[in-house]
Amino acid sequence: GAGVSQSPSNKVTEKGKDVELRCDPISGHTALYWYRQRLGQGLEFLIYFQGNSAPDKSGLPSDRFSAERTGESVSTLTIQRTQQEDSAVYLCASSLPGTKSSYEQYFGPGTRLTVT
């Protein structure tokens, strides 16, 4: 079946502009994660959604970052007033619910964000 898709694949924006990144998880995957990966670095947890439960936003680096998810489907990550340090690849992953399954995550190809 279809995997996790993300759009756009690449985004170049000017400092101070807002950007919106989209993630379409695998159908039936109620858990959804957003990560940030800077060049040459590991993955940095941003936010986690599970069904209709309150999201875990503990990884969001500042109040310029926010994310929403409509039910168990599409999620959007919004970065307001972008800064150059926001330049990174933003990865989305989805999984089935449950402790064991939540660690078996399926990743999208990512959105490469460049802030000029």
Add this chain to the structure above:
Amino acid sequence: LAKTTQPISMDSYEGQEVNITCSHNNIATNDYITWYQQFPSQGPRFIIQGYKTKVTNEVASLFIPADRKSSTLSLPRVSLSDTAVYYCLVGDGTGGFKTIFGAGTRLFVKA
């Protein structure tokens, strides 16, 4: 919070067995240990998962000692295409769903 430690990089030759160890001293009781592989310009890909003892699939083996404070990913007979970054993943130590990726181990397989 849980933290993982892996070697930054490893070199190997084609046909050799490669073992990558990850330490996770503060792993929570209900945490699973999961390993991922990431190629350049791609998202990570699930390789294997375990809770304790040994797990084997068609790609790799995962060894977890009784205290679960470390784990070793074993890749048998690596090929050039196994050149990638390998991450171990555990929970954040609270038993919740926040997942902590380590810095990863860059494996370079030479001919």
